[in-house]
Amino acid sequence: MTLTAAPRTPAAEPAEDDTADALTLGRRIRERRAQLGLTLEQLATAIDRAPSQLSAIENGKREPRLPILRALAAALDCTVDELLADEAPSERAALEISVERAQRGSVFRSLGIPAIRVSKATSDDTLKAILGLHQEVERLHRERAATPEEARRANTELRAEMRVRGNYFAELEAEAQRLLGAVGYSGGPVSQRTIAQVAEKLGFSLHYVTDLPHSTRSVIDRRNGRIYLGANLPSRDARAPILRALASLVCRHEEPRNYGDFLRQRVEANYLAGAVLLPEDATVELLSAAKRERQISMEDLRDAFAVSYEMAAHRFTNLATERLDLEVHFMKAHESGTLIKAYENDGVRFPSDALGNLEGATVCRNWTARTVFAQPDRFNPWYQYTDMAAGGTYWCTSRVEKAKEGEYSVSVGVPFDSVKWFRGRETSHRSTSDCPDERCCRRASDGLTRKWESAAWPEAATPTSLLAALPTGTFPGVDAHEVYEFLEANEVR
Structure with a gap:
């Protein structure tokens, strides 16, 4: 495959605490040398060592x-x-360190200067x-983010854990295998009848109703062993909603104590639904064969298990690192x-x-997740390479799907070095992103x-969520009075 330009190499970004330690160490070495x-x-x-190496250490850019x-x-007699x-x-030195640390932080980078x-x-x-x-800009950012602060913090912590685990949850994989067994x-696509049997094994019957509370996707009556779902589910495919409802039982969820619990339960419910509908062994077998042939495709995964493109893409991220040795x-x-999810x-x-x-x-207008909306061909996937000013060249495959909130894109991407395993790597579509500039x-x-x-003098189409406070209650966003x-x-009776 021949590309029009060489890939950019991703630049490692140290954590801010590590940066602060490296800066302090560097200044101590420089002061002692002086x-x-x-x-x-x-x-x-x-x-x-080379003078350039020592200079990087003294400037806090490298930790010895x-x-x-x-x-x-x-050498410094200490x-x-x-x-x-x-x-x-x-x-x-303390002043210099504070300024350097500020300039390397996310607030300063977001200014694009x-x-x-x-x-x-x-x-x-001057310093x-x-x-x-910088401190005033940071204060204003924190003030603006104060209303949903707890949710943002919990979401950031959960995402960090998912990154460490490669987005792979072995305990949920085991639960999915147990339910199917x-x-x-x-083998083959998991039918709606199979999902209904799973519910029956757990002691629950399914009921499709037209008056499901508007703030819910499903309601479980644990006292009477019933699961209520809307009668007008998209495409009449109730498999994922049923599994997400059952996840609260399988994962032994209790009432969330805080927003962190609520978010974790949502992640576990979505994960379990994917792990049942795309069983680990069968999915890995298909993906491993595709990798050997250098033809990994989200479309093939979607079609093989009769799921949505979004679920197939999610499931791929669950298994890519742990089972295929791919970072994504x-x-x-x-x-x-x-940006809705990432x-x-x-x-x-x-x-x-x-x-x-x-x-x-x-999201940057030049990223695949945005450029895909301008493509007239919605039947075929959209492939694109993007050279990132923030570090590296990435390849992405993306599709546009519809929801009641409008259209949205679902994208899966990998660094340039991993694109050799994927269908669509021959694309000539390429863009450059200099964001956050x-x-x-x-x-x-x-x-x-x-x-x-x-x-x-435009009038903004302000979404109500921009002005609304974070939903409160045991289950944020759910009208408990309506549910009861x-x-x-x-x-x-």
């Missing part, structure tokens, strides 16, 4: 391994513990002004450009707010701005 009257080149020679740290301590002390070596080089010539007043401005599943990312974006363990940098929250952020796709040209900024009245009206 006290001894050593040049950078002299100290580099003393520890048998223990042998180098010991060599530095010996102990390793002295070099690793938490406090900055001076008031000036270049960082300044902190040097001896940079005055204390204090930069730090003060109990009803004698032997997934995203669901609304036609407005708003997962990654391949280093791609999703758009986020200053606090690192993804959902609700605006606003000049990439969010800011109009200077000519258009000059012409229209004083004449345009529904159960009372439908109780078997």
Whole structure:
């Protein structure tokens, strides 16, 4: 396969705490070197390292391994513990560290402005002004995000856990196998009758009603062993809604104590539904064969198990890392450009707010998840390479699907080095993204701005969720009064 340009190499991004430690260590080494009257080149020679390596350490861009740290301590006539002390070596160094840390953080990056080089010539007043401005911007970001703060924090923590686990939950895979084994599943797409048998084995009957509470997808009556679902389910496929309802029983969910519990239960319910409808062994067998043939395709996975494209894409992320040794990312974006769901363990940098929250952020217009909406051919998948200014070249496959809220895209992507396993790698479609720099796709040209900024007065189609407070209650967003009245009206007497 021949591409028009070489791939960009992803750049590793250290955690902010690690960055702070590296900056403090670097400043302590530099200050100690200055006290001894050593040049950078002299100290580099003393520890048998290139001056560029030592410069990266002193600037906090590289954390030295223990042998180098010991060599530095010996050359600087101090102990390793002295070099690793938490406090900055001076008031000036503390100020420099604070500014450097601010410039490397998510708030500063979201502004899309270049960082300044902190040097001896940079005055204390300049550094204090930069730090003060950054702290004020950060305060405003936190103030704006204060209403859904708990949900955002819980969501960020859960996403981090999913990344560490490769989005693979062995305990839920085992539960799915147990449920299918109990009803004698032997292969092929899992039928709706099979799902009904699973419910029966768990002691529940299914009831399709026209008056299901508007704020719910399903309601379980644990007292009478009933599961209520809407009679007008999309395409009459009730398999996933039934399984999500049963997940509360299989996973032994209790009433969520906080928003973190609520989010985790939703993730587990969706995971279990996918693990039952696309059984692990059969799915891995299909994907492994496709990998050997270099023809992995979300469409093939969807068709083989008669599920939605979104579920197939989700399921692929569950198994890609643990069973196929592939790091991937997934995203669901609304036609407005708003990011709805996202997962990654391949280093791609999703758009986020200053606090690192993804959902609700605006996706770059040049990413596959956005360019797919402009394609007239909705029957075939859309493939695209994207060169990211934030690091690396990624390949994505994307499809547009419809929901009552409008159209949305579902995309699965991998770093350039992994594209060899996928169908669609030969695509010539390629774009470049310089986001979060606003000049990439969010800011109009200077000519258009000059012409229209004083004449345009648009009215925003403000979504109600933008102004609404975070839903409260035991199950956020559910009208408990309506649910209890529904159960009372439908109780078997």
